Amino acid sequence: MKKTGAQILIDALIRENVKVLFGYPGGVVIPIFDVIYETKEFTFVLTRHEQAAAHAADGYARATGEVGVCLATSGPGATNLITGIATAYLDSIPMVAITGQVATPLLGTDAFQEADVVGISRPITKHNFLVRSVKELPEIIRKAFYIASTGRPGPVLVDIPVDVSRAVLDDYQYPETVSIRSYNPVVECDIAQIDKAVELLSGSKKPLIFAGGGVNHAGAYEELRIFAEKTNIPVTTSLMGMGTFPAEHELFIGMPGMHGAKTANYSIQEADLILSIGVRFDDRVTGFVANFAPNASIVHIDIDPVTISKIVKVDVPVVADAKTALRLLIEKSSARPKNEWNTKVSGWKGEKLYTYTSSESVIKPQMVIEELYKFTGGNAVVATEVGQHQMWTAQYFRCNAPRTLLTSGGLGTMGFGLPAAMGAAMGIDGKPVMVIGGDGSIQMNIQELATLSINNIPVKIIILNNTFLGMVRQWQELFYDHRYSSTCMRGGFLCSSCVGIGACKKQYVPDFVAVAKGYNIAAFRAETPQQVLQVIKDGFAVNGPALMEFIVSPEENVFPMVPAGKSLDDILEG
Amino acid sequence: MKRHVLSLLVENHSGALSRVSGLFSSRGYNITSLSVAETEDPSVSQMTIVVYGEESILGQIFKQLDRLIDIINVTDYIDEPLIVREVVLVKVDNSTETRREVLELCSIFGARVLSTVPSNLVLELTGATESINDFIQMIKPYGIRGLVRSGATAISRSRD
């Protein structure tokens, strides 16, 4: 079939089953947009910033498990995608980013809107391609989707020069199969390693399961639950693993690490065996590494051999897909009755994993999240921005189903949540989608209110307004002698001396309710605890997007907290 | 810090080299020597990399190399019997007083004279890294006018 490069690209996206494409036009991608103009097979969402297009594709992928796709022009369009691609890379999210490029004869000449995006994105993509001729295009697109979605998933960038988009290929055929000699994502699980793990387990008195994002990618939630129930082993999940095991389950003991549950941290420090599955032992989880799980043998199941023994020394490495490995574990391990260890862990857990002091006079941010949880019955998809509100969401929005907490765990990207929620809402039906953000983060991609409004994408925007870049302020309070340098959102270089937030008479900007109205989005504000539930009801009653702002106690801290570099049992409490 | 000689088979196309070098530079590691050439299969290149570093960090870099899509195979020749060869080309002063001594050194080391003009001689030596180092030391007093040295290439002695 005779087709131009641009037509081939769009045909390939359709064949790859792409349902939604997020992007932004520009000079060198006009040929591609010209084909999109009459494409009915997928929805094109015009964001208001390319960074948002990348995060939206990422949010779509996190919520649906499908590859997310975004498209931007060369130069500034492409560089605007970079933060979004890096965010997806650190959380192993399957994504294909397509960028336009200057024409091949101009490559490397500092042409108008030229940036070496293949060079720039090399360390933050699983792989990337520069398409040098239209002949290569079909195979490259096929490979891009294959690489992005298999093995340990990740973002793949395809850079397409404008002359390639315009060029005509006489005998276009989309490749049926794909194989790359140097890439074999299917790993055979070594049974002998599983046997070793099972043997350790049978001798263990204090076993613990530590599950992460890999369980999500493998879709191994059922297997995880069956294995945990058969063996009665308590389960902790990393931030990226939230939802892979029901938070309401009696064996669940919360998230470990810096702002993790005490139960989880104490359990790690006392366990004699940790079965870790699809985790990467981030420094926010391990605390002081040399004293991480000092009494435990560690079994590490991961599809990526690079993660194994990267941070902590592993006793039994198992290179495998989490689903395969868990199935084998279920089959080979024998039922284990509850013992004193279970009693001890339950004792730590008590009634609640996390607690805070409630208030009648000022809205506690934790309380807003508890109310949101109760109101939705937990049946919602929640994206977060980055900061204190992110940790409170992980603590108080009990995540019971997979792919319902979308958060930038690895890169910690402020500005992720709003566009990610938008992407998720484009991918799923039947569940409300919300973003919980701080007043700092939400402003980093606030222009997307336009995209939500124009397209009536029903994202509920929750802002916990504490007038601070709260997470940084918390560190300044605890470790820098209360010196709030550049973290107050009312402050600026005109403040000569600070009278403290209580006495400050300066106006807060922006008025988020007015901003939302400017975008023609319904908006509500609660300033007292008594107004919280009504605002939630009003916001969720709107048929379409709605913004809910909660003026919360400004200097609330996230606890428990393991200060950076300390052991997991060295816990600060409020 | 130990010396590692790495042999990589990589896809012979643009970008592959910078993917490889990026994994070293992102950790602040320097590549001591590098040589790249096409193999008997023109779609595949062979790279030999010599690098010094912390065992644990290098171990991770090697696993990351293996993970790169463009890398077909990685071998770390740390504990294997190995034949390593480098080439050096040296331009040295040509004078009637010293010429005999220079030629004598050449015959001791097995170096060849590639060109002779009244002002200088161009010498070539292929050998193990250490003997090349020694040769350069010995030639230095005679006035080196130019010197280029290839990266190491290596092949294992094993029987398979």
Ligand SMILES: Cc1ncc(C[n+]2csc(CCOP(=O)(O)OP(=O)(O)O)c2C)c(N)n1
């Ligand atoms: C793009 C980006 N810039 C800076 C940071 C550093 N940072 C981490 S949390 C935080 C404060 C976030 O403030 P806000 O969104 O208001 O949330 P809060 O902590 O108050 O809940 C900052 C500045 C970051 N994570 N991302």
